[in-house]
Each structure stands twice: as structure tokens, then as C-alpha cells.
Amino acid sequence: MTKATEQTNPLREGLSTRAVPQPCAIVIFGATGDLTHRKLIPALYNLAADGELPPAVTVVGFARRPKSDDEFRKELAETTKQFSRQDVREDIWKTFSQSLFYHQSEFEDESGYQSIAKRLDKIDEERGTRGNRLFYFAAAPEQFEPILKNLKAAGHNKAKEGSWARVIIEKPFGRDLASAQELNRVVSDAFAEDQTYRIDHFLGKETAQNILVLRFANAIFEPIWNARYIDHVQITAAETLGVEGRAGYYETAGALRDMVQNHLLQLLCLVAMEAPTDLSADSIRDEKVKVVRSLRRYRVDDIAKLVVRGQYTSGAINAENVPGYREEEKVDPKSETDSFVALRLSVDTWRWSDVPIYLRVGKRLPKSATEISVHFKKAPMVLFNRDSTEHDQNVLVIRIQPDEGISLRMMAKIPGTSLRIEPVKMDFHYGTSFGKASPEAYERLLLDAMSGDATLFARRDEVEEAWAFIDTIEQAWTEKNAPSLTFYPAGSWGPEEADELLARDGRAWRRL
Amino acid sequence: MPAAAETVSLGLPVAIDRIDRELKKLWSEGEGAMTRASLMNLAVYSEEPGSLTRNTQLLARITENHACRAIVIGADPRAKNDRMEAWISAHCHLSRAGTKRVCSEQISFLLEGAMVKLLPSIVFSQLDSDLPLYLWWQSEFAEPMDPQLWSWIDRLIYDSQSWRDFNAQIRLVEMAQREAKQRIVLCDLNWTRLVHFRLAFAQFFDHPGSHHHFREIKNGSIIFGNGFRSTAILFVGWLAAQLGWEIRSEKNAGPIELGNSDGETVRIQLQEKGDDAPIASFTAQSHGIEFQVTQADCGDLLEVCRSKLGEVPARQVLPSSENDPVKLMSEELMRGGPHHVYLRAVEKVRELL
Numbered sequence: 001m002t003k004a005t006e007q008t009n010p011l012r013e014g015l016s017t018r019a020v021p022q023p024c025a026i027v028i029f030g031a032t033g034d035l036t037h038r039k040l041i042p043a044l045y046n047l048a049a050d051g052e053l054p055p056a057v058t059v060v061g062f063a064r065r066p067k068s069d070d071e072f073r074k075e076l077a078e079t080t081k082q083f084s085r086q087d088v089r090e091d092i093w094k095t096f097s098q099s100l101f102y103h104q105s106e107f108e109d110e111s112g113y114q115s116i117a118k119r120l121d122k123i124d125e126e127r128g129t130r131g132n133r134l135f136y137f138a139a140a141p142e143q144f145e146p147i148l149k150n151l152k153a154a155g156h157n158k159a160k161e162g163s164w165a166r167v168i169i170e171k172p173f174g175r176d177l178a179s180a181q182e183l184n185r186v187v188s189d190a191f192a193e194d195q196t197y198r199i200d201h202f203l204g205k206e207t208a209q210n211i212l213v214l215r216f217a218n219a220i221f222e223p224i225w226n227a228r229y230i231d232h233v234q235i236t237a238a239e240t241l242g243v244e245g246r247a248g249y250y251e252t253a254g255a256l257r258d259m260v261q262n263h264l265l266q267l268l269c270l271v272a273m274e275a276p277t278d279l280s281a282d283s284i285r286d287e288k289v290k291v292v293r294s295l296r297r298y299r300v301d302d303i304a305k306l307v308v309r310g311q312y313t314s315g316a317i318n319a320e321n322v323p324g325y326r327e328e329e330k331v332d333p334k335s336e337t338d339s340f341v342a343l344r345l346s347v348d349t350w351r352w353s354d355v356p357i358y359l360r361v362g363k364r365l366p367k368s369a370t371e372i373s374v375h376f377k378k379a380p381m382v383l384f385n386r387d388s389t390e391h392d393q394n395v396l397v398i399r400i401q402p403d404e405g406i407s408l409r410m411m412a413k414i415p416g417t418s419l420r421i422e423p424v425k426m427d428f429h430y431g432t433s434f435g436k437a438s439p440e441a442y443e444r445l446l447l448d449a450m451s452g453d454a455t456l457f458a459r460r461d462e463v464e465e466a467w468a469f470i471d472t473i474e475q476a477w478t479e480k481n482a483p484s485l486t487f488y489p490a491g492s493w494g495p496e497e498a499d500e501l502l503a504r505d506g507r508a509w510r511r512l
Numbered sequence: 513m514p515a516a517a518e519t520v521s522l523g524l525p526v527a528i529d530r531i532d533r534e535l536k537k538l539w540s541e542g543e544g545a546m547t548r549a550s551l552m553n554l555a556v557y558s559e560e561p562g563s564l565t566r567n568t569q570l571l572a573r574i575t576e577n578h579a580c581r582a583i584v585i586g587a588d589p590r591a592k593n594d595r596m597e598a599w600i601s602a603h604c605h606l607s608r609a610g611t612k613r614v615c616s617e618q619i620s621f622l623l624e625g626a627m628v629k630l631l632p633s634i635v636f637s638q639l640d641s642d643l644p645l646y647l648w649w650q651s652e653f654a655e656p657m658d659p660q661l662w663s664w665i666d667r668l669i670y671d672s673q674s675w676r677d678f679n680a681q682i683r684l685v686e687m688a689q690r691e692a693k694q695r696i697v698l699c700d701l702n703w704t705r706l707v708h709f710r711l712a713f714a715q716f717f718d719h720p721g722s723h724h725h726f727r728e729i730k731n732g733s734i735i736f737g738n739g740f741r742s743t744a745i746l747f748v749g750w751l752a753a754q755l756g757w758e759i760r761s762e763k764n765a766g767p768i769e770l771g772n773s774d775g776e777t778v779r780i781q782l783q784e785k786g787d788d789a790p791i792a793s794f795t796a797q798s799h800g801i802e803f804q805v806t807q808a809d810c811g812d813l814l815e816v817c818r819s820k821l822g823e824v825p826a827r828q829v830l831p832s833s834e835n836d837p838v839k840l841m842s843e844e845l846m847r848g849g850p851h852h853v854y855l856r857a858v859e860k861v862r863e864l865l
């Protein structure tokens with residue numbers, strides 16, 4: 001994973017912290033929103049507190065509501081205290097907060113982009129941000145287009161000589177292939193691909209990054225990471241939460257668009273990709289996009305068999321009664337939106353030939369957990385496996401969140417004079433082995449974008465290929481004879497049909 | 513687990529040949545969910561009286577972030593009678609998630625008289641297999657250096673700040689390193705003290721456009737605390753090694769004179785001030801621009817400032833190393849990797865130390 005300026009400074013040699021990125025002005029569109037308060041500013045504060053930012057880095061919040069710089073700083077002080085990974089120290093906050101500014105404007109108002117240009121020029125002079133700009137789209141997706149057009153019209157997309165301009169775009173990046181292509185067209189009309197950073201915060205998680213280390217820095221896994229030894233792979237992203245005030249968006253998205261198109265397919269790519277030629281952003285992304293391209297496209301009649309969509313009804317989570325999806329605020333009482341999806345995928349490559357990959361994602365499941373499990377084939381049925389069960393398989397589990405770590409299930413003899421075999425688990429927990437807390441995903445991703453490292457960001461072709469795959473399913477669901485929506489009570493592991501999806505293959509979902 | 517074993521006392525006295533068995537018992541009798549964790553064998557050797565208790569207290573804090581099997585040795589080679597005693601204990605801490613207790617084992621030894629010679633066999637027999645061995649040597653090195661011991665060590669941790677004769681000591685360390693066929697990584701806590709100071713100064717020059725200053729720095733000054741002259745000299749050694757400067761001064765001269773890659777003179781003034789901080793400040797000037805790193809009053813932050821006449825100074829606060837053995841060890845244990853830059857820095861200034 002390349003760092004643009006690393007190793008060019010001889011005084012950096014041997015120091016563990018990466019090179020500090022060049023000073024820049026970060027303009028956040030949607031600066032009064034949740035993302036800014038809960039994630040972005042706490043992430044920037046933590047980076048500053050850890051000494052990973054140059055002093056000149058400046059944040060300008062761009063939003064509609066009238067507000068002074070001081071009011072903006074005061075609000076952010078409160079929320080940063082609440083959401084920061086580490087305690088907020090007054091002395092550090094005092095210095096950091098001086099780098100926070102607020103610019104009031106409508107997103108559609110061209111003059112707001114001209115006035116911020118003047119303000120940024122002044123900040124360059126006063127704070128030394130050297131004309132470098134990072135535009136962060138934390139606004140609602142429907143605002144992306146006017147913002148991009150206005151940025152271009154005001155010339156923000158063109159950096160001055162020796163400077164750079166980049167744009168970070170939050171998900172959702174479109175809602176289907178056509179809208180993603182249109183958005184890409186609008187983005188690319190203003191910013192070149194190497195200026196564009198499509199964020200998927202799953203890729204900023206320590207454990208997601210560790211997948212490549214696990215696979216390619218340990219000689220023991222790669223030789224068996226193929227169809228000869230792997231029986232199947234399961235990827236689960238379960239959450240106990242319901243729509244939690246996001247009903248407006250969720251009603252137009254559903255679990256397939258909200259989670260599978262981006263997060264789960266990204267995890268699948270990391271598990272299934274070939275070794276890149278080097279750790280540069282494009283080498284890694286070249287390999288990832290090949291996985292998406294190799295996903296076997298569903299025929300319409302496959303979808304009823306290989307994809308399950310569900311919606312939660314009322315039930316109980318952690319002994320607390322919760323309403324069904326259709327009873328949630330701002331949800332259509334006849335909503336057909338999927339809050340659960342399970343899929344059986346095939347990656348048509350030599351490595352993954354005939355290895356099914358099962359994905360499931362859902363809301364209001366019994367626990368929150370994101371995990372990848374690689375289920376190996378059973379040992380030959382010669383000596384010990386006569387009374388074989390599914391627990392006889394070796395399973396390698398990569399826990400993405402929470403309780404990040406890796407475990408391996410293997411068979412062991414129960415002590416005693418008779419020969420009885422039981423599965424045991426070797427377990428590695430990040431939290432146990434390393435006392436130091438991992439940085440938040442947004443810390444890593446913001447720093448990467450400032451440093452010009454796009455490795456952990458999705459490239460245009462990755463996004464479009466993923467939408468092309470998802471569109472087949474979404475379209476089939478709108479057909480007249482589409483498979484009907486299934487239902488599951490909140491607090492269960494999804495509809496029975498999801499269990500049947502694996503049971504048909506003689507398999508079962510891993511117990512989480 | 514018996515409550516006594518969880519405190520920072522030496523724990524339960526055990527016979528040497530029963531250590532393994534008693535450790536197993538310690539875990540089997542433990543109450544509640546516990547996870548034994550270990551990323552390394554950390555042996556700590558000291559000849560200071562009272563070191564066993566002091567080091568146990570340090571390890572109780574170090575293990576919060578660095579799970580290990582700790583082997584703590586308090587030695588008195590000059591004792592008239594031969595004596596050996598051992599204790600076992602565990603340091604348990606709640607995990608970050610607060611859901612389980614993560615425990616590190618500690619085996620403590622008191623060695624007196626001729627028993628000190630048994631050090632290698634004691635260390636070897638208590639190692640957690642397949643994990644690296646870090647030896648934190650808190651005394652001065654003395655001849656003969658036991659090749660049997662050094663050949664097993666992965667990282668040798670010491671603090672050159674307390675050495676009376678740097679050259680004699682580093683020669684012994686290098687000898688031990690040769691015996692180990694270069695396998696040992698040398699970890700000097702006096703160098704670790706400089707990590708954040710080096711980071712703070714290095715960050716001024718991350719942009720390639722600022723690299724011309726490397727040739728234009730002609731003056732610098734370091735203010736160091738009582739007893740930390742060697743720390744300040746190591747800092748100069750680092751600058752010299754990384755920027756290609758040659759030392760021209762002799763030991764105990766006034767300012768240190770160096771020659772840069774163009775043969776021009778660079779003068780670094782060293783000033784001792786009765787301050788707690790090992791390095792209170794470093795200032796370098798280049799063509800009217802001043803780069804300054806200063807220890808903040810709060811003690812755990814550095815203030816960095818780049819200033820030029822007529823411009824608003826760019827100020828920032830950055831994390832600082834605290835001159836506390838636990839913090840220094842934690843910093844060192846987090847770092848890993850070889851310390852080539854340290855060796856180059858030492859090579860530059862060993863005659864000045």
C-alpha cells in the first residue's frame with residue numbers, strides 16, 4: 001500500500017509512524033450531519049492527537065445552516081468528546097479546533113463555491129495549506145451532482161501548479177448500474193479517476209486489511225486456498241439494529257444495495273483475489289475487480305433458488321420487544337424492502353471452481369457480527385470420519401467486527417482410553433494480543449486520501465461491475481413472477497429459506 | 513486463581529522443579545473467565561537490591577499492553593552464600609472490550625552468589641516455546657559475556673543513559689551480538705526516549721520541497737536535562753547519520769561541530785538545564801527559518817513550531833515520550849524491526865559519548 005511521500009525524507013527512516021501527508025484544506029459537504037460529527041471530526045482529532053497530521057491541515061465545513069466558526073467548533077467539541085476513540089484533551093483540542101472553519105451556503109448556490117474559493121485562498125496564505133484540497137461528500141446522495149457541477153464551475157477541480165485536488169465520495173455510490181455510471185460520468189467530468197476516492201469504510205478496518213496479510217504473508221494458507229481444499233466460504237454481516245431513523249434511505253435501498261453491493265462484495269474480493277504483483281493501489285484493485293467480473297451472473301430462474309430476500313417482523317432482541325420493519329416510522333406498511341438477503345455465489349475461476357460462496361446480511365438478527373468463514377473439505381473418510389458431521393471440517397474464521405481476530409477449528413482427540421474426537425478452536429484476538437486499540441476506519445482512510453493512496457478505496461470499474469451483478473437480482477425481484485419476500489421474526493437468524501439455501505447443498509450456516 | 517497471585521507481590525513461592533506444575537495449578541484454580549496471553553518471553557535482569565519487587569510493579573503495568581511470559585531475575589553475584597528462590601504470579605487486566613480478563617504469567621527468581629551463573633539455564637527452561645526472547649538488562653554488562661545466553665536472545669534491551677563508559681559497554685554488547693551471529697536486535701531505551709522528538713523534527717521535512725533545508729541548516733541547539741547529555745548526543749548522531757554529516761569535534765568540546773555534505777560547518781550547541789525532561793528543546797535554523805521542538809509544560813506533549821520572520825508561525829502539539837520506564841518499554845515493544853538507524857547514529861557519535 002503505497003505512500004506518496006514516504007521514505008523520501010531521510011529523517012523518517014526507521015520511525016514507525018508513516019510520513020505526515022502534505023498540508024491541505026478538507027472541505028466537508030454536509031458538515032452539520034451525523035457523519036461529520038460522529039466519524040469525520042473525531043477521526044481527524046485522533047489523527048492530530050497521534051501526531052499524524054501536519055499543523056496546517058484545515059477543515060472547512062460547508063452546509064446550509066447559518067453558523068459562525070465558533071459555534072461550529074463548540075458543537076464539534078461536544079460531539080468529539082462523545083464519539084472520539086481516545087479522550088479529548090483540552091490542550092490538543094484547543095490547537096486542533098483553530099483549524100476548523102464553517103462556510104454557510106446552499107449546495108445549489110454557485111456563489112457559495114466562489115466565496116469558498118476566496119476563503120480557501122486566504123487559508124492557504126494564513127495557514128500554509130499550499131493549495132491542496134480534499135473535498136469530502138458527506139451530504140445526501142442527491143446532492144452529489146449539484147455539488148460536483150458547482151465545484152467544477154468554480155474551478156475547484158483544477159489544482160494549482162504543484163498542488164492537488166481530490167474528492168472523497170461516501171456511499172451509496174448510485175442505486176443501480178445506470179445511476180452509478182451517471183454519477184461516475186458527473187464525477188469524471190469534474191475530477192479524474194486518480195483524484196476520486198470512493199470510500200467503503202469496511203476496507204479501512206484493521207481486520208479487513210489483515211485478510212491480505214493472512215493470505216499472502218503466511219506460507220501455510222495460500223497452498224490450500226483453492227477448490228482442492230476449500231469446501232465453501234460464508235460471509236455474514238449481521239446487526240441487531242433496525243432502520244434506526246434511516247427509513248427514508250433504506251426504503252429505496254434495502255439490504256442488497258446497502259450492504260452487499262459494497263461491503264460484502266469488497267470482503268469477498270479480498271478473500272477470493274489472486275496475489276497482486278505489488279502493493280500499489282492499482283495492482284490490488286486490478287485483482288479485486290477480476291473477482292467481481294468472475295462472479296457467475298444469475299439467470300432469472302436461478303434467482304428464486306439462489307437468492308433469499310427477507311424482511312423482519314416484530315420480535316425480541318436482547319429480551320426487548322421490537323417492532324417489525326413495516327411498523328417502523330416512515331416505512332410503507334406494505335413495504336417490500338429487503339432487510340435480509342442471503343445469496344449463493346460462484347466465482348468462475350480455476351481457484352474457486354465449484355466452491356460456493358454464501359453471503360448473508362440482515363437487520364434485527366440476534367447479534368451484531370461481521371465474519372468470514374472458510375470451510376475446508378473434510379479429511380478423507382478412512383480413519384476417523386466414519387460418523388462424520390459438519391463439525392468435522394476445519395474452519396478458518398476471520399472476525400471483522402466486533403472482537404476482531406482469527407480462529408481455526410480443528411479436530412482433537414478427547415483425553416481418555418477410547419478414541420473420541422471433538423472439534424477444538426485455536427483463537428487469536430487482536431484485543432488480547434495487542435493492547436493498543438486499532439485506529440478507526442475513517443482515520444486510516446482520511447489519512448490515505450490526504451497521502452494520495454487509493455488502495456483502500458473502490459475504483460470506478462469495481463463499483464460498476466458490482467452494480468452490474470446486483471442489478472440482475474434487483475431486476476428479477478421486480479418481475480411479475482418474482483420470488484416472494486420472506487419474513488423472519490426480529491431476533492432470529494433470518495427466514496427459513498436462508499437455511500434451506502445451504503441445506504440443499506448439504507451445508508448449514510455457521511453458528512455465530 | 514488465588515487472589516494473592518493477582519497483586520503486584522512476587523506471588524506464590526515455588527520449588528524450581530515445580531514451576532510448570534504450579535503454573536498449571538494457578539490457571540486451573542483460577543476463578544472466572546481468564547485468557548492467558550503471550551506474545552513474547554520478556555526476561556528482566558537486575559542486580560539492584562529490591563529490583564524484584566520494583567520490576568514486578570513495572571511488569572504489572574507493561575503487561576496491560578504487552579502480553580508476555582515475564583521472567584524476572586534479581587541477582588546478587590557478590591553475595592557470600594549461594595541461594596536461589598522462585599515465585600510465580602500472574603498479571604491480569606480487563607481486555608479493551610471489558611469482557612474478559614487477559615493474564616500474563618510471571619516467574620521470578622532471586623539468585624545469589626554462584627547461582628547467578630545458572631542464569632542461562634534458568635531462562636531457557638522457562639521459555640514459552642516458539643515466542644521470541646527479549647532480555648531487558650538493567651545492569652552494566654560485565655565480562656565474560658556468556659555466549660550461551662546471548663545466542664538465544666532476539667532483542668536485547670538496555671538503557672545506555674546510565675552507563676558510565678559508553679564505549680566499553682557498547683563493545684561488550686557488540687561482542688555479544690557477534691556471538692549471536694547478528695541475530696540480536698539492540699534496543700537502547702535512551703534511543704527510545706528520542707522517538708517522539710525525532711518524529712516531531714522529521715515531520716517538518718516530509719514534503720520534498722523542504723529537503724533543501726538539510727543542506728542549509730548551519731546552527732542548532734539542544735537543551736537537555738540533568739544526566740541526559742548522552743541522549744542529546746544520540747540525537748546529534750541521528751542527524752549526522754541521516755543527513756550525511758561528519759563529526760569534527762572531540763569529546764567534551766563546546767558546541768559539537770559537524771561538516772555537512774557540502775563540507776560546510778554545522779554547529780550544535782548543547783546546554784544542560786535542571787529540567788526533568790531528557791530533551792527540553794531542539795532548535796535548528798536554516799536561512800531565516802527556525803524549526804523548533806519543545807517539551808510542553810504538561811510533560812506528555814511536544815510543541816512544534818516552524819517560524820519565519822514576517823510569517824504566522826505554524827504551531828502544533830504532538831505526542832511525546834514520557835521518561836518513565838513503563839512508557840519507554842511499551843514504546844520499544846510496540847516498535848519491533850531492526851534498529852539500523854540507531855547503529856548508524858551510535859557509530860557517528862560513539863567517540864563523543
